[in-house]
Amino acid sequence: MTHRSLTRRDVLRSGSTAMAVAVMQMSMPDFVFPAEEEGEELVEFLNMPRSGPNRLDWETLEEWFTPQEQVFNVQHYGIPEVDSESHRLEITGLVDKPKAFTIDELKERPQHDQLMTLECSGNGASKGFMNAIYNSKWTGTPLAPLLKECGIQPGAKEIVFIGVDRQQETLRKGTSREVTVEVPFGRSMTLTDATNKKLLLAHQRNSQPLEKENGAPLRLIVPGWYGIANVKWLTRIEVRDTRYMGRFMGRDYVTLRGERRGGEVVFVETSVNKMNLKSIIARVTRRPTQDTLVPVKAYGAAWSDGTPVEKVEVRVDDGPWQPARLDEEPRAKYCWTFFSIDLGGLKEGQHTVVSRAVDVNGRVQPAADDDEIALKKTYWEAYQQWPREIELTA
Amino acid sequence: MLGGDDSIGQPVPRKQHFANHDVLFATPRGSSETASASRAAKAGAKLNDQRVETGIGRPGLRNTEVSQPASVAGTVIYKTDPNRRWRYRRYYLKDQRKGHLAEAVIALKGPNLKGLAPAGEQQLAIIDQKNFRFMPETLAIRAGSRVKFTNSDPELHNVRSTDSLNPFNISIDTGREFVTTFSRAGGIRRPVRIGCIFHGAMRAWIYVFDHPYFQVTSADGTFLFSNVPPGRYRLEMVHPAGALRWSQPIEVTPSTTLDTKILVSPDNKEPSK
Numbered sequence: 001m002t003h004r005s006l007t008r009r010d011v012l013r014s015g016s017t018a019m020a021v022a023v024m025q026m027s028m029p030d031f032v033f034p035a036e037e038e039g040e041e042l043v044e045f046l047n048m049p050r051s052g053p054n055r056l057d058w059e060t061l062e063e064w065f066t067p068q069e070q071v072f073n074v075q076h077y078g079i080p081e082v083d084s085e086s087h088r089l090e091i092t093g094l095v096d097k098p099k100a101f102t103i104d105e106l107k108e109r110p111q112h113d114q115l116m117t118l119e120c121s122g123n124g125a126s127k128g129f130m131n132a133i134y135n136s137k138w139t140g141t142p143l144a145p146l147l148k149e150c151g152i153q154p155g156a157k158e159i160v161f162i163g164v165d166r167q168q169e170t171l172r173k174g175t176s177r178e179v180t181v182e183v184p185f186g187r188s189m190t191l192t193d194a195t196n197k198k199l200l201l202a203h204q205r206n207s208q209p210l211e212k213e214n215g216a217p218l219r220l221i222v223p224g225w226y227g228i229a230n231v232k233w234l235t236r237i238e239v240r241d242t243r244y245m246g247r248f249m250g251r252d253y254v255t256l257r258g259e260r261r262g263g264e265v266v267f268v269e270t271s272v273n274k275m276n277l278k279s280i281i282a283r284v285t286r287r288p289t290q291d292t293l294v295p296v297k298a299y300g301a302a303w304s305d306g307t308p309v310e311k312v313e314v315r316v317d318d319g320p321w322q323p324a325r326l327d328e329e330p331r332a333k334y335c336w337t338f339f340s341i342d343l344g345g346l347k348e349g350q351h352t353v354v355s356r357a358v359d360v361n362g363r364v365q366p367a368a369d370d371d372e373i374a375l376k377k378t379y380w381e382a383y384q385q386w387p388r389e390i391e392l393t394a
Numbered sequence: 395m396l397g398g399d400d401s402i403g404q405p406v407p408r409k410q411h412f413a414n415h416d417v418l419f420a421t422p423r424g425s426s427e428t429a430s431a432s433r434a435a436k437a438g439a440k441l442n443d444q445r446v447e448t449g450i451g452r453p454g455l456r457n458t459e460v461s462q463p464a465s466v467a468g469t470v471i472y473k474t475d476p477n478r479r480w481r482y483r484r485y486y487l488k489d490q491r492k493g494h495l496a497e498a499v500i501a502l503k504g505p506n507l508k509g510l511a512p513a514g515e516q517q518l519a520i521i522d523q524k525n526f527r528f529m530p531e532t533l534a535i536r537a538g539s540r541v542k543f544t545n546s547d548p549e550l551h552n553v554r555s556t557d558s559l560n561p562f563n564i565s566i567d568t569g570r571e572f573v574t575t576f577s578r579a580g581g582i583r584r585p586v587r588i589g590c591i592f593h594g595a596m597r598a599w600i601y602v603f604d605h606p607y608f609q610v611t612s613a614d615g616t617f618l619f620s621n622v623p624p625g626r627y628r629l630e631m632v633h634p635a636g637a638l639r640w641s642q643p644i645e646v647t648p649s650t651t652l653d654t655k656i657l658v659s660p661d662n663k664e665p666s667k
Contacts, residue, residue, distance in 0.1 A: 042484060049526035050485055050635075052595045060481045126549060128526040128593025 040285035040297060046350070046389040048127060055131035061282040061301065064330045064338070065206065066134035073213040074120055074132065075232065076248070077165035077185050082233050084217035089201065093160075093239035096151030103217045106201055109141035114200050114221055115332040117303045121226035121253060121272045124280075124382035135335050138221045140202035143237075144195045152191070152239055159194035160244045161220050162186045164233035169247055187231050188244035189222070189273075198223045198334075201234065223334035224305035225274055226381075228253050258375030265375060274305040276383035277365050279312050279339070279357035284390050293345025294392040300324070302357040303336040310360045312339045316346060316353055324355065348394055354387040460510075463621040464646045466502065466607075468654030470495040470615045470631060472638075478660040482635055494615030495633065495658065497532045499601050500608065501582045502619060503641075504627040507605035518542060518573075521588070521598060523551040523566070528588060528598035532634055534608045537579040541600065543572045552591040563591065579604035582630045599634040624648045631656055637664045 042059060051057040056070050090100045120132035147159070163185040170180040200221040203210060210216035215232030222229045228248060238244075245251075253272040258265040279302035287295040302309045313321035324341035331337055343353070356365040365385055366373050373384040471493040474483065486496045517539035522529045524546040535541065543553045545566040553572060554563045557580075564572045576586065579602045588598035601608065609617040623646075630641040640662050646652055 044484065047525045049593070049595055050531070051482065052597055055595055057481055059484070126526070126593070128549075128590070128595055131595065 039287060041287070043284040043286050043296070043390045043392065045284075046391055051131065056133055058131065058280065058282040061299070061338075064335070065136055068206075070131075071134045071136070071214070072120065072132040073211075074227065075165065075213070076252075077163075077167040079213050080164045080166075080233055082164050082212075082217060087164075087217050087235065089218060089234060090236045091146070091150045091239075092236065094153040094156040094241060095147075095239050096153060097149070099146075099150055101146075103203060106141050106218070107203060109146070111139055112142050112200060114138045114140075114198065114202070114223055114334070116221065116223045116334045117336045118227050118230060119275055119278075119303070121228055121275075121380040122382065124278070124384070124386060125379035130280075130386070132227075133336075136206050138200055138202040138219075139204035139207065140200040140218075140221065142197060143199040143201055143220070144197050146201070147195060147237075147239075150239075155241045156191055156239045158188050158240045158242065158244050159191060160186055160188040160236075160238040160240060160246075161231040161234060162236035162238065163215075163231050164235050183246065184236075185231065185233075185248065186244065186246040187229055187248050188240075188246070189229070191239075193273075226272055229273060253380055254378065255381050256377045257372065258377070260371060260375075267377070272380045275303065276381055277304045277307065277309070277357050277359050277363055278302065278383040279309075279355045279365055280386050281314070281353050281355050281388045284353055284388065286392060289348065289392075289394055290345065292347070294348060296343040296346045296392070297340060298324075298343055298353055298355070299338070299340045300355050301336040301338050302326070302355070304357070304359055306334050307363075308333075308360045309337055309357050311358050312355055313358070314341045314343070314353065314355045316343055317351055321356070346392055348392045350389065350391045352387045352389055354385050356385050460621050460623045462624060462648030464624055464649060465618060465620045465651040466622055466629065466644065466646060466654065467618040467651055468500075468616065468629075468656055470498045470500065470611050470617070470656045470658065472636075473657055473659040475660050480636060480660065486633070486636065488613045494611075494613065496611055496613045496615060497530070497635065498611045498615070498631050498633045498638070499532060499534050499582060499585075499599075500611065500617045500629070500631050500656075501534070501601075501603060502605070502607035502622065502627045503582070503630055504625060506623065506625065507607060507627075510605050510623070520544060521553075521600075522546050523553075523590065523596070526593055526596060528590075528596055530610070531598045532601075532610055533598070534601040534603065534610050535576060536606065537577055537602050537604050538575065539602075540573050540575045543574075545570060550592060551596075554589050554591050555586050557586045560586070565591075576600060576602045578602060582608070582632055585632075585634060597635075601632075622646050629654065629656075631658070633658075638662045639664050 045059070051059065053069060055072055056066060084103050087103055088100045089106065092098045115137050117133060117135045122129055123132040124130045165185045166182055168180055168182045170178060172178050202219050202221045203217055205214060210219060215234070218234045220231040220234050249271050254269050255272055256267055256269050258267050279300055281298050281300045283299050285297050298314055300312070302312045309326070312324040312326060314324050315321045322341060324339040327338040358364050365383060368374065368384040472487055472495040473493055474480065474490060483490065487493060488496065517536060519533055519535055519539060520542045521533060522544045526547060533541070543566060545551045545568055548568055550565060550567055552563065552565045555561055559578045560574065560576065562574060566572055580586065581603060582601060585599040585601045588600060590596040607619045607622060609619070611617055626643065626645050628641050629644045632639050638658050640656055640658050644652060644654070
């Protein structure tokens, strides 16, 4: 299977491509951002783990669509065996006309492409887990018209998405009220969020049938939301009039964060859902030393929940924030944008290079010691600035 | 799959000239405490950051009588292909023009090697967890050796092996350690795969041999087996991180040094399983 079959037309066709014309990076030489020139040498990051398979390799980032061998997958209840022929998607609960669909029936419905950067909400939580992100194209039928056809009843508030994968869960462990039951994987959204026209029931990724580990034969695609919301092996959609509080909504993937209110810090728990504004330096390059200074450039990527990124700034050590150049293309609303910056001549020795993204609403990607990160006690939503350490030798 | 390649340099016998060598215990070249460091020192190899403590008791081939012993020496060279980029090459090819391949496991295979140079007292190697990496990632030891896993990171790590004969799953807090013995020799084909349950990107491979003729290359890509009994062998190489595999029959003649150049390329990549 190749993902190099994606074409410029794919990008143009996508409903999410509202802006620039996309030019595929695949025809470009290895390790070359549009701004990268011949003769630039990679400067390895210090004190970082090596890249491995099935994870994004930031230092070699070159393709806007992530190569298949760098695509991560995370699951909590294992990878189930699902027969696509007999698989059904059931829509039940507070609907006038409950329905069930085969994969073929879903394929016969109107198809839509969605370009999307999918990030695990734990991505960036530590050095050992900061490569769980990829960019690709998903294809499937939009969810909203299907829900409408089923006739959502008054009083419906919540849409629950259930996967085939199941596992025993224990509540109130170690107490007299301990209870263990087998439950399916589930995540939910409000009715408003779930009827966003961008949501897809996807059966293809990058024009190929979904991979088993990526949710085949059917995956919910929620642009701008963390990976956990994109339910794999989707088999049931339930419309409910109460909040759904399964493990991955109410107990796990819950961010515990302190908020300053007057003189005190109040801790608040929220369910992980929309992606946060984020950027990272993917790699640093250099040229031979000239007059004691080393010419250095930095390259990276920035992304969000779909809110446009207005600018990315880069800082070396304690110097001023300098504006990076955002690539005009390829771009898409729910995808990462590549950026680059010429940092000029730096002295030989060790340096720290860090980026921060700013969106059109003025939101600035926080540093690790800013309250919204420093007072966050759980590791999900790790969108803090990530300083890269480098050493420039003679 | 093992297999030669027409482009591979043919071994060329030459007169023995590594006098008084006592190389026997194969570890990465950074293992300065081992006897194998003698060759590394001759080659001027820089010590890398792999911390391996070995040689306790240092049994040695001196105790084993090999008639007219010979040596097998060589360099592993990776030939890059611009159309088939190996993205990990930045870790293992210090100088891409020279192509010296680091962290490759080299070993002899033959019917009469087992039992040569008894392991003697137990050996101890160290694999540290530092900067969210196993260091070293690739280790080769004699069967019966112990490995001490340590954690130098300010975060909880874990070492896990699903090896059927010696499975373990131990969490190691900062500054703590876990020691285990590797008794079974899986040779070059069946390494013990090591991971950290908390950090999926961390990985390591431990190759366990029932003879002394194995080594892990350092940045200069070289290796040397001394005191080799003359005879016919297979010279085998694997690079676990790069999924590279190579092997070729060799004949070791008395009192000579067989000088080899192992040329590998993307053609030597193992098919993914």
